[in-house]
Amino acid sequence: MPVLVMKFGGTSVATLDRIRRAAKRVGVEVAKGYDVIVIVSxxxxxxxxxxxYVDETSPLYDAREYDAVVSSGENVTAGLMALTLQEMDVPARSWQGWQVPLQTTSGHSAARILDIPTDNITRKFGEGMRVAVVAGFQGISPEGRITTLGRGGSDTTAVAFAAAFQAERCDIYTDVDGVYTTDPRICEKARKLDRIAFEEMLELASLGAKVLQTRSVELAMRYKVRLRVLSSFEEQSDHAGTLVCDEEEIMESKVVAGVAHSRDEAKMTLLSVADRPGIAATIFSALSEANVNVDMIVQNISEEGRTDMTFSCPTDQVARAEVALSDIKEKGILNFAELVADTNVCKVSVVGIGMRSQSGVAAKMFKVLADEGINIKVITTSEIKISVLVDRKYMELAVQALHDAFELDQAS
Amino acid sequence: MPVLVMKFGGTSVATLDRIRRAAKRVGVEVAKGYDVIVIVSxxxxxxxxxxxYVDETSPLYDAREYDAVVSSGENVTAGLMALTLQEMDVPARSWQGWQVPLQTTSGHSAARILDIPTDNITRKFGEGMRVAVVAGFQGISPEGRITTLGRGGSDTTAVAFAAAFQAERCDIYTDVDGVYTTDPRICEKARKLDRIAFEEMLELASLGAKVLQTRSVELAMRYKVRLRVLSSFEEQSDHAGTLVCDEEEIMESKVVAGVAHSRDEAKMTLLSVADRPGIAATIFSALSEANVNVDMIVQNISEEGRTDMTFSCPTDQVARAEVALSDIKEKGILNFAELVADTNVCKVSVVGIGMRSQSGVAAKMFKVLADEGINIKVITTSEIKISVLVDRKYMELAVQALHDAFELDQAS
Known part of the structure; x- marks a missing residue:
């Protein structure tokens, strides 16, 4: 029988009632003839x-013990989900990570999956079991210790199971009903996408459309796992949610798939830095050591062998960045005239795989913003994305104008 | 290094502060030179x-899933205890049941321990680890599923580890500071015992002194594990608590070690039952099938080939017993004149291994009760115990009088 993977996040299993509701959805897929692997948070x-508990007990905790403690929540849900399915006369049992065993690296609290043997669960499917409920987010290290996969670990578990079992699809049930062309809270014309390409989803996720963890989308893209994002709180049809898939599955896609934004950006400029080889490495090594997540980087030639270096980072890391850069200035490692932080900016991006084959998207974007009187402070581009920093007060206006201009409110 | 097992029950690890307090006690034993195995609830x-959660999800639950869910609480405590010890610079790590692996039968929710391999933990002790924190109450079945040991499972886990590792002692930390000669709430002269024999502890436990689970005491007796019961809420000396040990370790013990009582007893009498072979088997099979826990049984010869049969059971099982016996009467399996239930009784017992070698204890007990004007309704005796049923209103008087008469307030 074809295998389907279904993943339910924390809010979808927050109470026994919700677990029951989730189990009913599983029952529907079983009735369709699927053998189902359910991944629970x-x-x-x-x-x-x-x-x-762990933080209070031991601020600098042993990650192996952290994992042993923190993984227990998923075990509870897995058992309860199996019991709920059994109550509905659906043959089901639970698996904890070590029982599969889902083998990972020893990188505790951020382990990477090495292998998922399928024989054990496949044999049970052959014996009439219809649902394997697997505790997400966890595995076992080569040393036999419990590991966890870090942020987004349950999504990653689901995609990895879908890849290992060559599942027909991996359905991620969450508290939103799909991926939108932009944030519906700031643009009422936002439209749910039926399909989106992996690459587009990756750009949207890292830009703030926090529907799926980047890591799980990367994994899905690598193994060509068809991912569907859908709400556990609405009635579902077969076409519910958004399918994240290979671009070949998307017919006649628009040039731009969506408009993303991020409010939490700061623009920092180092004025008059000596323009010599290695200077960028010096600056960004120091920032990296200070755990500053640099996003955009732009370098402008200035005058007389000196340059201005601009980068963006999350607003709450500005202080850290300032300390790190002052520090290397004092030590004589880096010379610059001034560090100017602008925490009053936001990032707006247009994303679409169609950009690869169609020119003029950037020009159109800049014109749309200019027509609205919005000044662009920084620009960066990738193959399928164009991002700009603008004053924060223009964020909604920029998003709405771009959404209109690229006709995202209309299905392609 | 000698091994010590220390077990902390649920109230002793109820908060992070209490876990810290428990860890400090562990640290004291480590400083004395012990390698310590800590069992946590x-x-x-x-x-x-x-x-x-399980009951609400599935009233007739799959015990395998019940075990998977319910065992997770111990895993959390084990990890937190290991972290707390590490914070105190005590080298420690946690083990879940399957990691030891603590091998059990497949009798889910009431599994019995089959084996505890020691090599894994012993090797870690050899490498400098000083404390192995083990999640109590749980193990792994031959099928690789998680099992739990049922009521008192953590005490049993502790004793089994002490036996497997030939520990010097097994310290059970609980919310009482030891075993008393009688219940201090009804006899203010009650005295804490320094030592008590396994057999006495068994009789006291089953009589209602619920300090240790019967099963763990049986196991300790079989493997000669020295058990110490002590409070986690008081400062400890080396002689704190009560040592439950082989009678050979108890010098000059008193004839009577303690006076136990049970308020929750009912006396039931079947009047005029045919006195023929197999009649007792008929009665008590029917009661057993109805899940009535019969305690005392007394048969009196009455007249003309008929007899009266008296037994005691917990008061909340009286209705069940009445139904079961009426049922076999109606079916013509058993003939009796009347069933009389007296739910206004209590059981008082004196317990002591000294009785085996000293006569006159029963006579003295009956005289003490007679002197107080207390009528005895039923008597049963074992090798080290004499129990009587008396009217409930006399319970405190009986306990106090016996405690005085056998001079239990004075150390031997």
Whole structure:
């Protein structure tokens, strides 16, 4: 029988009632003839409670013990989901990570999946079991210790199971009903996409459309796992949600798939830096060591062998960046005239795989913004994305204008 | 290095502060030179919460899933305890049941321990680890599923580890500071015993002195594990608590070690039952099938080939017993004149291994009760115990009088 992977996040299993509702959806897929692998998160709030215990106990904790403690929330949900399915007369059992065993690296709290043997679960499917409920987010290290996969670990678990079992699809049930052309809260014309390409989803995710964890989308792209994002709180049809898939599955896609934005950006400029080889490495090594997540980087030639270097980072890392850069200035490692931080900016991006084959997208974007009187402060581009920093007060205007201009409110 | 097993129950690890206090005690034993195996229960309330989830999800639950869910509470405590010890610079790590692996039968929710391999933990001790924190109450079945040991499972885990590792002692930290000659709430002269023999502890436990689970005491007796019961809420000396040990370790013991009582007893009498072979088997098979826990049984010869049969059982099982016996009467399997239930009785017992070698204890007990004007309704005796049923209103008087008469307030 074809295998389907279904993943339910913390809010979708927050109470016994919600677990029951999720189990009913599983039952529907079983009735269609699928053998189903269900990946569950901990009940909402549980993981935070456990992390709180660990943090309070040991601020610099042993990650192996952290993993042993924090993974227990998923085990509870897995057992309860299996029991709920059994109550519905669906043959089901739970698996904890070590029982599969889902083998990972020893990188505790951020382990990477090495292998998922399929024989054990496949044999049970052959014996009439219809649903394997697997505790997400966890595995076992080569040393036999429990590991966790870090942020987004349950999504990653689901995609990895879908790849290992060559599942027909991996359905991610969450609290939104799909991926939108832009944030519906700031643009009422935002439209749910039926399909989106992996690459577009990756750009949208890292730009703030936090529907799926980047890591799980990367994995899905590598193994060509068809991912569907859909809401656990609405009635579902077969075409519900958004399918994240290979671009070949998307017919006649628009040039631009969506407009993303990020409010939490700061623009920092180092004025009059000596323009010599290695200077960028010096600056960004120092920032990296200070755990500053640099996003955009732009270098302008200035005068007389000196240059201005501009970068963006999350607003709450500005202070850290300032300390790191002052530090290397004092030590004589880097010479610059001034560091100017502008925490009053935002980032707006247009994303679409169609850009690869169609020119003029950047020109159109800049013209749309100019027509609205919005000044662009920084520009960066990638193959399928163009991002600009603008004053924060223009964020909604910019998003709405771009959404209109690229006709994202209309299905292609 | 000698091995010590220390077990902390749910109330002793109910909060992070209490876990810290427990860890400090562990640190004291490590400083004395012990390699310590710590067995932990779930934080107080956690197991009940999980059991509640399971009951609500599936009244007739799959015990394998029940075990998978319910065992997670101990895993959390084990990790937190290991972290707390590490914070105190005590080299420690946690083990879940399957990691040891603590091998059990497949009798889910009431599994019995088959084996505890020691090589893994012993090797870690050899490498400098000083404390192995083990999640109590759980193991792994031959099929690789998680099992739990049922009521008192953590005490049993502790004793089994002490036996497997030939530990010098097994310290059970609980919310009482030891075993008393009688219940201090009804006899203010009650005295804490320094030592008590396994057999005495067994009789006291089953009589209602619920300090240690019967099963763990049986196991300790079989493997000669020295058990110490002590409070986690008081400062400890080396002689704190009560040592439960082989009678050979108890010098000059008193004839009577303690006076136990049970308020929750009912006396039931079947009047005028045909006195023929097999009649007792008929009665008590029917009661057993109805899940009535019969305690005392007394048969009196009455007249003309008929007899009266008296037994005691918990008061909340009286209705069940009445139904079961009426049922076999109606079916013509058993003939009796009347069933008389007296739910206004209590059981008082004196316990002591000294009785085996000293006569006159029963006579003295009966005289003490007679002197107080207390009528005895039923008597049963074992090698080291004499129990009587008396009217409930006399319970405190009987206990106090016996405690005085056998001079239990004075150390031997």
């Amino acid at each position: 901990a009940m909402a709030g549980e993981t935070n409670k456990l992390v709180g | 779930a934080m107080a309330g956690e197991t009940n919460k999980l059991v509640g």
